[in-house]
Amino acid sequence: MSQSEQEQTQPKGLKRFDLQVIASWIKPGSRVLDLGCGEGDLLFYLKQNKGVTGIGIEYRESKVALCIAKGLSVLQGDINEEVLDYQEDTFDYVILSQTLQQVYYPEKLLKSLLAIGRKVIVSFPNFSHWSIRMQVLLTGMAPKNEQLPYEWYNTPNIRVITLKDFRKFTRDQGCKVLKEVAINTHHHNTKGHIVSFLQDWRATYGIFLIGKGDKK
Amino acid sequence: MSEYIEHDIGGVSVGMVEKKYFTFAEPPNPMILESSACLGPITIAYETLGTLNKEKSNVILILHALSGDSHVAGYYSEADPKPGWWDIMVGPGKGIDTEKYFVICSNIIGSCMGSTGPSSINPASGNPYGFDFPVVTIGDMVKAQKALLDHLGINKILSVIGGSIGGMQVLEWVVRYPDMVVSAIPLATTTRHSALAIAFNEVARQAIMADPNWNKGKYYGSSKPNLGLALARMVGHVTYLSDEAMRRKFGRRLQNKSDFSFNFDADFQVESYLRYQGQKFVERFDANSFLYITKAADYFDLRRQHGNGSEAEAFAKAQARFLVISFTSDWLYPTYQSRAMVKAMKKNNLDVSFCEIEAEWGHDAFLLPNQRLSALIRGFLGRNFDELN
Numbered sequence: 001m002s003q004s005e006q007e008q009t010q011p012k013g014l015k016r017f018d019l020q021v022i023a024s025w026i027k028p029g030s031r032v033l034d035l036g037c038g039e040g041d042l043l044f045y046l047k048q049n050k051g052v053t054g055i056g057i058e059y060r061e062s063k064v065a066l067c068i069a070k071g072l073s074v075l076q077g078d079i080n081e082e083v084l085d086y087q088e089d090t091f092d093y094v095i096l097s098q099t100l101q102q103v104y105y106p107e108k109l110l111k112s113l114l115a116i117g118r119k120v121i122v123s124f125p126n127f128s129h130w131s132i133r134m135q136v137l138l139t140g141m142a143p144k145n146e147q148l149p150y151e152w153y154n155t156p157n158i159r160v161i162t163l164k165d166f167r168k169f170t171r172d173q174g175c176k177v178l179k180e181v182a183i184n185t186h187h188h189n190t191k192g193h194i195v196s197f198l199q200d201w202r203a204t205y206g207i208f209l210i211g212k213g214d215k216k
Numbered sequence: 217m218s219e220y221i222e223h224d225i226g227g228v229s230v231g232m233v234e235k236k237y238f239t240f241a242e243p244p245n246p247m248i249l250e251s252s253a254c255l256g257p258i259t260i261a262y263e264t265l266g267t268l269n270k271e272k273s274n275v276i277l278i279l280h281a282l283s284g285d286s287h288v289a290g291y292y293s294e295a296d297p298k299p300g301w302w303d304i305m306v307g308p309g310k311g312i313d314t315e316k317y318f319v320i321c322s323n324i325i326g327s328c329m330g331s332t333g334p335s336s337i338n339p340a341s342g343n344p345y346g347f348d349f350p351v352v353t354i355g356d357m358v359k360a361q362k363a364l365l366d367h368l369g370i371n372k373i374l375s376v377i378g379g380s381i382g383g384m385q386v387l388e389w390v391v392r393y394p395d396m397v398v399s400a401i402p403l404a405t406t407t408r409h410s411a412l413a414i415a416f417n418e419v420a421r422q423a424i425m426a427d428p429n430w431n432k433g434k435y436y437g438s439s440k441p442n443l444g445l446a447l448a449r450m451v452g453h454v455t456y457l458s459d460e461a462m463r464r465k466f467g468r469r470l471q472n473k474s475d476f477s478f479n480f481d482a483d484f485q486v487e488s489y490l491r492y493q494g495q496k497f498v499e500r501f502d503a504n505s506f507l508y509i510t511k512a513a514d515y516f517d518l519r520r521q522h523g524n525g526s527e528a529e530a531f532a533k534a535q536a537r538f539l540v541i542s543f544t545s546d547w548l549y550p551t552y553q554s555r556a557m558v559k560a561m562k563k564n565n566l567d568v569s570f571c572e573i574e575a576e577w578g579h580d581a582f583l584l585p586n587q588r589l590s591a592l593i594r595g596f597l598g599r600n601f602d603e604l605n
Contacts, residue, residue, distance in 0.1 A: 065571055065573070067569075068539065068569050068595055069591040069592055071595050071596070071599030073537075073567050073568065074569050075558065075570045076571050076572055077555070077570070085563055087565065090565065
């Protein structure tokens, strides 16, 4: 968290700001598994710029097809099941970006990810952002914002997570937080900056780098 | 499969191609088959398209399905009414670009399309083999194809591609000759037939063998078991389509009539279609070849042959990068079978991509124009070509 609160310049080819931060954490030449990889923007960037060997998992056929047509290795399937087939420490990094809030069994999934990857990167929308707190307080209704744009009855985001919640979760799971960054994004998440003051209130997303704990 | 062959809508074609032959395993060196029987000499029909580059790094081997042949794309002559069976996929600028790649399509042994099979002359007797032809396996077919590639001086294949029984050959290639294969695309296929698939094949075989003209395989030079073979083809066609495809294609529509005939003529369009396909098939296919090739497909079991019963162990020797593709409405080789092979590949740390393409046309979807399929294959091949060169 030594990085200053200044606007980050956008690396070529990566639109989403949280992915720019994640990409900056990946060591060149590493093996990466990207869960819920969408159209493969992050994998493509990492392959082109960091010589990364990447695999993506995505359940939507149209997105999978786009990824493979781009020359990426991507499997169509459910992340909860697909992660079970790999051997221990197959990957240097397993990335779960903006998907945790949609996972039914986060404990089980995190355990699987820490088995197949040396390190796990998790990003999620921070539910304790001031705008969300204010909406609940003032309107008394389920909050909506750019990061969580759905109604309560049609949202795929079934888990409500805050930065504090996630820190506690990692402690309970006995794993180590190696790096943690809170970001505030705007312009459809294409621009943003790192937040170091009043993170819990001001961050739209949290990004965590997690390693295996001492005890398994 | 031939009923789908059409001229490319865009009019793009690789142009004129030539059917070529290669003969090997001449006496006294026959090929020893998996059954321990000997076969020789063996002729293989094949076709090549595009140009082999100097580094010999642009070779694509295409393997055909049950009733296919070496004529994958283009035309034999100006007067040809139809191009090769995968003309929509193979040609200049197409999914498999003949401007970029050197494409080889090899016929299988056991076939009646130019390669040695039951309708070929048995040198021992001077008559067609008939049922004296030894039972061949998918492994035997691949061994013969390897002899062809050796003859052509090729020791690295950029990609081995095939659907259905062609896909079985793809899987056999990657485990039998792992050093040669850079990448592989098994389409709409399986590492082993389900009981359902074997059952339909057996019904088809019984239809042929119950035809009095079949005469234990000795019918060359006399009346052929056309009724049995046509019936076998009709059964096959049902398995290649899907409920959705048949509803769309035929529904309950009647054929050239407004009411039932109240006899056993072909009232429904689907009846008429199946009869027509059956009759057309007997003109170009040999009943004994049908028996031998379906048997080879039923025997194919990658786990048993290469993995001591384990799918994961079967792929232990493989080194290729994979693109596995299945189709949503394919109930002959359902997606769960593709997923099982993907799982086994992952367990071996192999680089594998998998996509289940949404298509309503059943098992035959891989032969039909599909932009998504073309884009997937083009992207996958392009990447492998770039990384090899």
